[in-house]
Amino acid sequence: MILLRFFFLLLLLAGAPPALSLTQEGLYLHSVKLSLTDPDSSLAAWDDRDDSPCAWPGVGCDPASGSVTSLDLPSANLAGPFPLLLCRLSNLTFLSLYNNSITSLPSGVSACHSLVHLDLAQNLLTGDLPASLADLPNLAYLDLTGNNFSGDIPASFGRFQRLEVLSLVYNLLDGTVPAFLGNISTLKMLNLSYNPFAPGRIPPELGNLTNLEVLWLTECSLTGKIPESLGRLKRLTDLDLAINYLEGPIPSSLTELESVFQIELYNNSLTGELPPGLSKLTALRLLDASMNRLTGTIPDELTRLPLESLNLYENQLSGELPASIADSPNLYELRLFKNKLTGELPKNFGQNAPLRYVDVSTNNFSGEIPASLCAKGELEELLMIENSFSGPIPEPLGGCRSLTRVRLGNNGLSGDVPSSFWGLPRVYLLELADNKFSGPIGEEIASASGLSVLSLSRNEFTGSLPKGIGTLASLLDFSASENKLTGSLPESIASLGQLGRLDLHRNELSGELPSGIQQWKKLNELNLASNQLSGSIPGEIGSLSVLNYLDLSGNWFSGKVPVELQNLKLNQLNLSYNRLSGTLPPMFTKQMYQNSFLGNPGLCGGGMQGLCNGGGEERNSGYLWLLRSIFVLAGLVFIVGVGWFYMKYKKFKSAKRAIDKSKWTLMSFHKLGFSEDEILDSLDEDNVIGAGSSGKVYKVVLTNGEAVAVKKLWDGPRKESENHDVEKGPVQDDGFDAEVRTLGKIRHKNIVKLWCSCTTRDCKLLVYEYMPNGSLGDLLHSSKGGLLEWPTRYRIAMDAAEGLSYLHHDCVPPIVHRDVKSNNILLDADFGARVADFGVAKVVERTGKGHESMSMIAGSCGYIAPEYAYTLRVNEKSDTYSFGVVLLELVTGRRPVDPEFGEKDLVKWVCITLDQKGVDQVIDRKLDSCFKEDICRVLNIGLQCTSPLPINRPSMRRVVKLLQEISAENAPKKANRDGKLTPYYYDDASDPGSVA
Template identity: 50%
Template sequence: MAAIRILIAFLLLLLHPTAATSSDAKRLLATRTALFDPTGALASWGANGHRSPCRWAHVTCSNNSDTAVAGLQLSNLTLGGVVPAAVCSLRSLKHLDLSLNSFGGPLPACLAALPVLTYLNLAGNNFSGEVPQSWGAGFRSLAVLNVVTNLLSGEFPAFLANLTGLQELQLAYNPFAPSPLPEKLADLSVLFIANCSLNGTIPSSIGKLKNLVNLDLSSNNLSGEIPASVGNMSSLEQIELYSNHLSGSIPVGFGGLKNLRSLDVSMNRLTGQIPGDMFTAPRLASVHMYQNNLSGGLPATLGTAPSLSDLRIFSNQLTGPLPPELGKNCPLNSLDTSDNRLSGPIPETLCASGKLQQLMLLDNEFEGAIPDELGRCQTLMRVRLQSNRLSGAVPPEFWGLPAVYLLELRDNALSGKVDRAIGNAKSLEKLLLQDNRFTGALPAELGTLGSVEEFKASNNSFSGPLPRSIPNLSLLFNLDLSNNALTGEIPGGLGKLKKLSQLDLSGNHLTGNVPPELGEITEMNSLDLSRNDLSGPLPAQLQNLKLTHFNLSYNKLSGAVPAWFSGIEYRDSFLGNPGLCYGFCGSNGNSDARRHTVVTAVASILGASAIILFIGLAWFGYKCRLHEIQMGGAGLDDDRSGSWELTCFHRVSFSERDIVNSLDERNVIGQGGAGKVYKAVFGPQGEAMAVKKLWPSGAASKRLDAFEAEVATLSKVRHRNIVKLACSMTNGASRLLVYEYMPNGSLGDMLHGENSTALDWPMRLKIAIDAAEGLSYLHHDCMPAIIHRDVKSNNILLDADYGAKVEDFGVAKAVGEDPASMSVVAGSYGYIAPEYAYTPHVTEKSDIYSFGVVILELVTGKKPMAPEIGDTDLVTWVSAKIVQSGLESVLDQTLADEHKEMCDVLRIALLCVSDHPSKRPPMRSVVTMLLDVKEENKRRQMAARTSGT
């Protein structure tokens, strides 16, 4: 075959007299012929009369030569095949870059014989097998070797570290066999061997690498202590040791690293105190030590750190106060000390540089007041101070910080009023004040905050009336002011809150009527007005709501309860309202009048019962005859015969017959591994529902499991980003699930179908946040937590406003279920987490991996498995392309002017699809990061508009 290709190349030279005639030109033409080049990236070689290869695309030559090829820049050209042997004949070749293509097969051993090769980049391909032993004996001039993100296996090639001229060794993200880190390493400047299955300890000899600038050993299985000799590596700028099994104390000596900018030792098993000299390193800007077992107090040198901008020490066992001058001497941007036992006051100097954006002090023992100085920190965007011992009044200016989008002060002992300055907090989306000691009236300025989505202030002592401006919060979906001392009537206009899903005003002193307009909020999922002084009749409009939680108990309501609320699901919804009555209500007249009313009512009931009995008997006879006909007729649909068992989980306005009649092939709107989905339309208003009919028999037990799993899950969960299951229906032949209808179908169809242009970037980001919120609810708010196990774009549905909801819980499992039930591989090809290859027991981290793939779809516009990305999956393709060409090389080019924000979201996706489950952030953190990106974009846009004016 190779001989034929060489012959073809020779013929091409004969047929093109204008082609180059030099030896290197012939070798390049042979190379072009041997490669798979679907886009014609090398088609111009030898064309247009250019005889010298030095004028060909992607080719460079030596300065003193017109024919000797010195460089090939073939990165990211969609090339494939094996590396042709002709490349190894380019004796003047110094620079060879084949990264981010689809080359496969073994690494070419002959490359080691190239006498002057100094730069070799093969990253982001599909090279497999072991690294050739000949590479350890050759490469006399090689300075840079990069084979990151391939499929290399076998023992870790320790011999490469002995190449005398090597300066950069990058072997990261290859599935080598478990191997120790070499004791002896060349005098490198870059050592990037993350995720290479390294085990054992970090040898102390590593301290001899005096020229090493970047040390990245992250995401391996290294154990033991961090050697103190690291402090001798005077050129170090970056140390990445996160996600290993390192133990012991952090050694003294980092403070002597004068060039150190970034240190990440997070997600290990480190113990002991943080060394006192660490923060004396003059250029140290980023320190990540989270998720370890560090203890003791913080060193005083933290308060004098000159360059620190990002400190993340959450999830340790640290105690004592923060240094009182923290932030005074450094450009502090982000501080996260969450989930420790830190105490004392919040330092006044945290925002002294005017750059603090993230302040995360939750779940500690901080005490005292919130400093007045933080009220002048105009850069703050995300503030979480909950679950401490903070007390006193909140500074007035702190309420009105213009850039804050998350203000979480819950579970403290804060007091005083919400200041009217809160009207300046125009970016605020979540205001969480519950479980404090706040008093006074809620200010009317709250209603001017058009971005607020969630306002919770339960278990305080707020008094006075509800602000009449509340109905102006058009994005509000959760309002919880329960257990306060609010008075007056519920304000009118709440019907305008079309996105309101949860309303809890229970445990106050509200008076007046229940507003009928509450029945106009079709998104309402939970309504609790219990334990107030509400009076008057129960509005009939409330029958329009499909509630999962409904409580009007212990008020002063009177009159008849509409028949619609007579079901068992509303049994406890009206307790403690002695003026309410079911069926018919007694007259206020004399006993004869009451007797007459009773007799009349009873007569009416008996008459109606007789009519119903007669109709029922007639219908029964009709059904019997129909059943006989159907039993005798071949080919009739079993769905339309027999009795159905209907189980409702929400109030429904349709009958079994309405649903069964929709099971027509003309109504099919989807089909998958579980069954067919039909659209059912009924009623004068044309109400639509989606009906999933599970496939029958064959794998009967499996289908039954899927049916029961979905019913068990969706009948319990209640969240605006989880599809709502209205009811289930079963008979001997079929099993049906009836859901709310989502008019825009699935994300997969919308994103990869004919209407893909309908999803601009802001819409895609919104969908990502919605879906992440739904999964976060399953993982963190359900007890026990629920693992979806089949997260994919086709299981994310879009409503009329492109709001996203997670669906299809046929393989979902609750954490703590029988481990055997979790051992069967679930999921869809392209979304399945890599740990399925070595363990059958998976956790919610597998959902996070799958969701990361969904984010990659949103960012790149590509399917998880598609011809345009070759014989690989989307995760591998994205990782490979990024290695050489950066983040922007994988972005969906149909989306313009959004690349900064898309790159930020892409980074989140890459965290989610980390190979090792422990490296993936929890879904709650994913939600936070996505919201941060959204808010950062808002801030940039605001700044751009301000500068433009």
Template identity: 45%
Template sequence: MASYRYRYVMLLFLLFLAIPATVGKRSDAKILLQTRTRLSDPAGRLRDWTASTSPCNWTGVACDPRSGAVASVDLSFFDLAGGFPSGFCRIPTLRHLSLSWNDLGGGLPAAEFALCSGLEVLNLTYNFFVGGLPEFSGEFPRLRLLDLSGNNFSGSIPPSFGRFPALRLLSLYGNLISGRIPTFLANLTELTEFKLGYNPFRPGALPPDIGNLTKLEVLWLSLANLAGEIPDSIGNLANLRTLDVSNNGLAGRIPVSIGRLRSVEKIELWRNQLSGELPESLGNLTSLLEFDASQNNLTGKLPEGLAGLHLTSLALNDNRMEGEIPAVLAQNPSLVELKLFNNRYSGELPPELGRYSNLQHFDVSGNQLAGKLPPDLCSRGMLETLVAFGNRLSGELPESYGDCRTLDYVRIQNNELSGKVPDLFWSLPKIYHLELRGNKLEGSLPRNISCAKNLTQIIISGNKFSGQIPQEICALMELRTINAGNNQFSGDLPLCIADLTKLEVLDLQQNNLSGEIPAGGWTELADINLSMNRFSGEIPRSLGDLPVLTYLDLSGNQLSGEIPPELTNLKLNHLNLSGNDLSGKIPDGFDTSFFPPSLAGNPNLCSSSGLKPFRKCPPSKQKALRRAAVAVLLTAAVVFPATAVLLATVCYRFIRTGKKNPGRLWKLTSFARVGFDESEIFECLTEENLIGSGGSGRVYKVSLKSGQTVAVKRLWTGPDGPNSDQEFRAEVETLGRVRHANIVKLLFCCSAEECRVLVFEYMENGNLAETLHGNKRDQPLDWERRAKIALGAARGLAYLHHDCVPAVIHRDVKPSNILLDAEFEAHVGDFGLARALGRETEGHCVMSNVAGSCGYIAPEYAYTLKINEKSDVYSFGVVLLELVTGKRALDPSFEEQKDIVQWVIDAMSPKRAIEVSDMDYEFLIDPRLRPFTSSDYKEMVRVLNVALSCTSAFPMNRPSMRRVVELLGDRRDMNSVVQV
């Protein structure tokens, strides 16, 4: 009986305990359902939230296993929309609330936030919250993690952020927070992660009390407008693993106290204004794996202690460091990346470099290094990039380099290397850029060069290479540049070289080549220089059909026959046929005063116009009869009326010119051989010829007497054009020194005090904006042409960023500045905002005027006013999105305050780590492209993937334009995951 009573009592007791848990679950469910009604759930992710089931079984909800009460709501990546669902915080047992990567927006009122005082974790990252940061009224004693990054919060950080006694992670990066970084944040002594990077703070110092955060493990303040010196208290952060204060304005010396960071694994100090020597105390950091202090003003030597650490990556490039590279660096078994370029290092490279580590990236270019290249750089079979140009390196190229099958990028030009290049080195399977010019290398090109299938650039000019150029070079179908001038090559040039359809530059000047000049269908060839050889035979007429050829130099050969009149069809900015044995009549297009130097040294040429110093061509029988008839008529004419008419014409022209240009003194500059002058141009700047008008001036289409058509840009002057002089200089300085098939060609410019004019080649199909978005064409651009335009524009920008010295940043990449010729080849134009990126700019330019156009400006520019080449990459990514979707950057169909980048990202939700497949995103494709083939669709998806990579919110994640060219030109499927 007693046993029965005991069991009965225990059952009642357990039932008593279960009642509040059941009641609590029902109450929690009611709160969750009420709050859910305020959210938009287009993907239906919360469809299982029903009153008939326990909330512990609902998607995104987790309960305490002991009490059964709701403890966590995690709705990350659910594509939810609406305001902040503060109702969730009414659940008294809720400890974890994560709503990251959604479309939630609006402000965060303090009254609503007060409900959340019991939370331990609050994660609202990557939404669209705006306004000031929330004011945390009252106590939040349990809050351990606060992540509000990736939103649009603005204003200053409220003082309440300094009153979280248990906070371990504070992340506010990627917002629009202004003000200075407040000192009260140093009160958060429990912090282990502190991330405020990518915010437009007012320039200010790193809080001097930062050393109070002794438990800190991650300090990330990149691109936060830090100024002043790094405080000595930084050395108190003994638990710090990551220190990133890169991309700021920090100055002064690196404090010696940094050597007390005994746990640090990664130090990022790049792109600041730090000066002085690297402290010897860095050698104490035995846990350090990555050290990057590049792009500063550092001097002195590389400390032995730092060089002796087991670093995986050491980057000190773009400083003023000197002395020898310590030999102990080569003993490091962990070294993967070594970047010491653009310094003043001297002496020899440690010979054991690469012997003990998996070295992948090696760049010591732009120093004063001498001696031999280390033979073991690729002994572990991992080396990918070998860059050592601009030194005084000597000796032979090590034989072991021929076994480096991972090598894909080599630049060792402008040294004193000699001897024979190993045969296997020419056949490396992954190499795509090979630059050996300006050395004393010798030997011949072996036949196994055909194995280098990925080779796009072979630049070996200025050496002592000899022998024949082998037929096997024709197997390299990816070749874009062959530059082998100033060598001793001999024999015939393989005719099959004309089959290299992607070739853009063929430069074989100053060799001993003979035979005939190949003729073929080079659709991409822009530059031919075969001068100072022994070529014979006639000039191929097919050269006149090359669509993008702008540079032709065949001087100093043994060419014979007539000059093909087809050459006059080319839009050349350089022509030289001098020093040959050409004969016959000079074609009419070249029979002008601009071309005698280009045709000199051909004594058998004659001119129909009497061009000096050439002899006059004998007239044909028909011309002789016409001349006789004219002579009779002139003899019979009355002299005085003719004289009167002539005088009247001269007076009229004088009066007309005097009215239009009274006393004008012109400064004239020609960048190509042109058959016109400024007077002919100005006569045509009429309303009838006007084809465009914009913020910088007017553009006219001018048909010249020679039959040539040009585009004339007349810049605004006076009060309407305050920046016209700056824009004029920018365009002239940029376009006057660049030459590329995908950069618009500046032919001529003239300026006076009140007028500035630029004359360009005329583009028959206008600009991409008109063609893609306007009503200019009856038929929309098909995908083949869009892909061609994308690749052409990318090549033009890549040339500006990587091949110009100094590099050029366009700063206004958009469809209206991408011009299209008759074949829809893209030409980047309008360089009024362009800037050269020299070393004096420390890797970026700070601009006082707005750089770019709305919808195309990179997000970081809004709060830093700093630009670099990644700003152009972002703008180009927007252009790619327009090509794929057919939408404008700021399309009327978008919601307010949304651009094409955000529209695409939203459309591709809920996955923010996107794996683009072959069937998911047809709705993003421009409907005017339908119907399209499956192969075209794969191409569109690939370009979409590239565009998303280019428009990454973080510049460091964007590819270079050189890489963009590779991605757009790669026909393989691209299913990589792109972080947006």
């Protein structure tokens, strides 16, 4: 069909009436227009009634001859096979069809003899790389990045005559890195990164490329040693061999790279010491050899280089940090965490360098914190946890207004914290836990308006909590347990509406709980144990719908246990050793709460051991005893009768359902207020509320009035899903085991709670907390989507991001969900979000390579990250991509795949629409325009998360931070004046530990 179309076009040209004034080259281009699909009318201005094509968009001509010399049509949404008619343009030297949907590259492209620059990156090209490309005699630039080419690199590529740039990044090439590439003597840039090559060595022949300036072989499955021959690349400015399986020492020949600007060797298995002679690298600005097995000390000569960034974290380096590092005039980034370094930091460190990021966590450093760290006023991150630093926090750090993250926990620091340090305006994380700090928490903390996490536990802080703490509107986590704090909780603390955790146990706090705590709508954990708090327990606590940890033990609380506490779904409840009295609410008289109320002599509850026996005035009444006996006997007769009838009914019902309850095995993960019988008796079709790829979901209302959701997994192979799940086959057992294994150990407010599992040989049930508002996907894309105003959508995004961040960063080992989508984000009665459905989740065992290969694709169309679909390699960044699609759904109100998009998905549609029509055509019209600025910021985060390259996607911890920053006054604006959005990307930095 393609050939017929081509010949038809030639006939049209041959038979064109002589009245047409368009040049022959213009006719060729107009035929190219007709051969391509152009849904966005990018070529609409290519009019065959014009005299010349030189004024057409994307077309460049020689001013003297009028001949077409260049064609530049990036991101035009053009689709179809490569138009070979372009090769008839005899003077065409520059051709760029970057970021379109070109589907094939035939060998006939070798007829484009004049081509010097060919850019077909980010298209849909498949199959083998055309060997005939090497026959282009003038080709100097070849970029085929981001396509689906597979197989080997053709041997003909070793014959390029003038090629200077060869970029094959992010394809599916699965041979080995070939030695014949060392024959292309003209090469200045060679980039083969992010391909699933077969394991193989770096060819020593690459050392013959003496004109090479850039060598990128990131994540190419390279093994063995780095060849000494690379030292011959005297013009090399950028060497990147990161994320491979390289071993052995760093060759000393690399110190001969006189022009090298940056060297990246991180995430390999390199051993030995840093080679001597590094001082010869006089142009070196960045050295990253982190996540290896390097030993020895940091050589003094290294610190004398004009380094801007030095990353040697997660190695086995020892000894002291050279004092000469303080003399580095350009150093802005120093990351040395997780080594065995000792000694003190130089006293004048930071005096001469514009330090911005300093992370020396998890070493054996000692001595005082240098007072000059922020002398240049640019320090943003100061991470020093898990060392032996001592002495006070230097007073000058209190004036470092650029600080955003401060982690000084687990040291021997002491003294009063400088008053100005409490009020640093840009800090969002302040961790001082596990030290010997004393003195009060300063009132200046009210100025730290962006503070999200405040960790002060296990110190010797004294005095009252500052009243201004209630002004910290962004505070999510406040822990100051095991100190010597006194006084009452300030009334203002009740206004912290974003607070998720409040832990002040083992202090000397007194007085009553403040009024208004019903504003703690996001509170997940409240621990005020072992204080001197008094008064009654407020019933408002029962309105905190996401609270699952409540410990008020060891205080002086009095009065009754509020009946409102029965509304909570708690994993942990402890009201022991107070002065509570009266009768327990009915829900708490069960044996599972036996240890929750000990040490309250006046408290009575259903004969529970350890509580009062209840009703001493009845003990001396024989009449009441006799009457009670009669009633008991009558009751027994009644129960036997009812039991006989019930057994008959139960037998009938069991036969009808073919369920033998005697064979059910119950495994609980929380304290249960129900039995498996209650669940099994309610599995009627009338109670079905949903069905998906893994089974049916029932709503079961328990006898106590609460509701749970029960998922009954399909028997046999998994069925086709309406949601287009990709993973098929008999995976029921794997899905069940994965869900039980994953959710059974997770405790987080934004992860759906798995109460228990019930199993027999032929049937498996999972019992979850019931989410009244269903899934985000169902609600967002139904007629009820208008109910989700922007503040609600933003909150859902925030909740889901925190849930995924917990899985990726706070679970050990990390957990990758693998099926993040709007239908797997469930909404409670207050539209709080929970991440659900862990049937295909995977625990990522760290092998040092940051990914795990899967045997098949799991996920849903429109949500699957490109590298996962192509290579079956999964890591946390795969979830980040899927979450980015969810953000785009929230912003646009559109589904991830839609017939309106044609062959594109939501990600491509958003990018193209932004580029051509502006942001107003992307945002859901149901959203109030007054939120446009914040919506644009969330849209920008979604674009970052869906970057084609995983390295450009932020971690979920970073996503949480970006979402938190949206409400900050100094948040950077992403919308340009013309209404278009400009995505920004960055390489997400490593974080040595959890902040949660």
